[in-house]
Amino acid sequence: MHIIQPHYHGIARTAQDYERMAMSGVAAVAEPAFWAGFDRLYPETFLDYFRQISEFEPTRAAWYGIRHFCWVAVNPKEAENPELSRAVLEKMPEFFAKPTVLGVGETGLHKSSNNECEIMEAQVELALEYDQLLLVHTPHLQDKLRGTRRILEILKNFPLDPGRVWIDHVEEHTIRQAKDAGYWVGFTLYPITKCSFRRAVDMLERFGIERTLVNSSADWGPSDPFTLQQCILDFRRRGHSLQEAIEVFYNNPARYLGQNPKFDLAPIQVETISGTT
Amino acid sequence: MLNAEQVLDEYFLDARCMLIEIAATLDRYDAAGEREGTPPASPRLDQIYQSLGILADRQSGSNRAEQLLTLFSDPVD
Numbered sequence: 542m543h544i545i546q547p548h549y550h551g552i553a554r555t556a557q558d559y560e561r562m563a564m565s566g567v568a569a570v571a572e573p574a575f576w577a578g579f580d581r582l583y584p585e586t587f588l589d590y591f592r593q594i595s596e597f598e599p600t601r602a603a604w605y606g607i608r609h610f611c612w613v614a615v616n617p618k619e620a621e622n623p624e625l626s627r628a629v630l631e632k633m634p635e636f637f638a639k640p641t642v643l644g645v646g647e648t649g650l651h652k653s654s655n656n657e658c659e660i661m662e663a664q665v666e667l668a669l670e671y672d673q674l675l676l677v678h679t680p681h682l683q684d685k686l687r688g689t690r691r692i693l694e695i696l697k698n699f700p701l702d703p704g705r706v707w708i709d710h711v712e713e714h715t716i717r718q719a720k721d722a723g724y725w726v727g728f729t730l731y732p733i734t735k736c737s738f739r740r741a742v743d744m745l746e747r748f749g750i751e752r753t754l755v756n757s758s759a760d761w762g763p764s765d766p767f768t769l770q771q772c773i774l775d776f777r778r779r780g781h782s783l784q785e786a787i788e789v790f791y792n793n794p795a796r797y798l799g800q801n802p803k804f805d806l807a808p809i810q811v812e813t814i815s816g817t818t
Numbered sequence: 819m820l821n822a823e824q825v826l827d828e829y830f831l832d833a834r835c836m837l838i839e840i841a842a843t844l845d846r847y848d849a850a851g852e853r854e855g856t857p858p859a860s861p862r863l864d865q866i867y868q869s870l871g872i873l874a875d876r877q878s879g880s881n882r883a884e885q886l887l888t889l890f891s892d893p894v895d
Contacts, residue, residue, distance in 0.1 A: 686891035713884035714891065739829070740883060746819055778828065779820050 542786060543809060545794035546570040546769060548676075548709065548727060548756035551598045551609065552590075558759070558766050559605040565770050568791070569608035569806055571798060572598060573647040573676050576618040578761050584628035587615065595639045610804055612646035612676050613637075620648075620660035630663055637671050643801045644668060646676025647709065650688045653680070658695060665699050674801050675706045679715065681735060689715040693722060705800055707754065712736055716748055725797050727754040730768035738772035742779060750789050754797060784811050840866070865890055 549570040572594050581587060594611040602609035613636045615626040636642050648664040650657050668675040680688035696706065703723030711719055711726045719726045728741040741755055755772055758764035773790055792808035820828060851857050869886045872878050
């Protein structure tokens with residue numbers, strides 16, 4: 542089956558992951574800018590990172606026939622350093638012009654501190670000014686409920702089209718608020734600790750597939766890119782058709798990401814070839 | 819979508835496995851207490867037992883995952 546992996550941190554993964562993703566039908570990945578596991582000290586380190594995900598990583602993915610797109614942002618954890626963040630933000634527009642950069646992401650909140658809120662607001666302004674898609678990280682674990690509410694409060698203060706905003710890492714206790722406000726939502730599947738592929742299918746069945754993206758965890762921590770394929774298998778085993786699966790795992794990301802014309806993979810439809818037996 | 823019987827067919831062994839993992843974690847906790855003396859009160863342990871209370875109540879509604887996530891969340895205004 543054709544799959545789009547809408548949230549994938551390729552720089553933290555091996556070439557073998559790309560190979561296996563290609564063999565399992567992944568046609569494209571999108572790589573948001575994220576925390577590298579340590580706090581960077583220099584704006585230039587971010588800029589080289591942005592070059593890596595916008596210039597080098599597409600060539601690595603292309604070896605396996607996978608299209609690679611990316612986002613640029615200062616992630617919420619490092620937004621705790623506003624001086625550094627402001628210096629990076631000044632340079633981000635240069636990257637918006639690159640052929641595979643889709644928008645501002647992942648911004649959002651981690652501990653919901655004042656610094657994080659300030660830098661998130663600055664990045665929302667930047668997305669508006671440059672007409673970019675916006676990918677918003679919500680906190681994990683016990684901070685998620687409070688942080689998601691704060692994020693939605695912040696977003697309400699801007700003249701955003703909610704259809705261009707993706708609220709990521711929602712779970713059962715945060716999905717309603719984000720979907721009801723008209724945003725796209727994302728599930729991020731982990732082998733342990735956070736959302737499982739089974740619960741993701743539960744949420745698809747309970748809250749509907751509209752404006753919903755599903756991605757696996759794929760980073761430098763305990764994660765597994767193939768939780769996405771497990772989710773697809775579980776979805777199909779519950780009796781959902783191939784076209785329904787394509788709607789969720791290919792067409793929805795194509796629709797959302799395709800709002801930026803650089804993402805040129807269009808939704809697809811399964812057809813039977815007539816006259817064959 | 820699956821019917822009720824199919825849900826059990828598909829997920830019973832998974833649920834059994836996860837419940838046994840919880841039981842073993844609590845056994846491990848108690849064994850450590852027996853070895854080293856009663857540990858201090860822990861809000862995290864309280865959360866686990868509260869969540870088990872929700873699961874043990876057949877009338878607790880069909881949003882148990884949401885209830886547990888809320889239970890494990892920081893307080894909101």
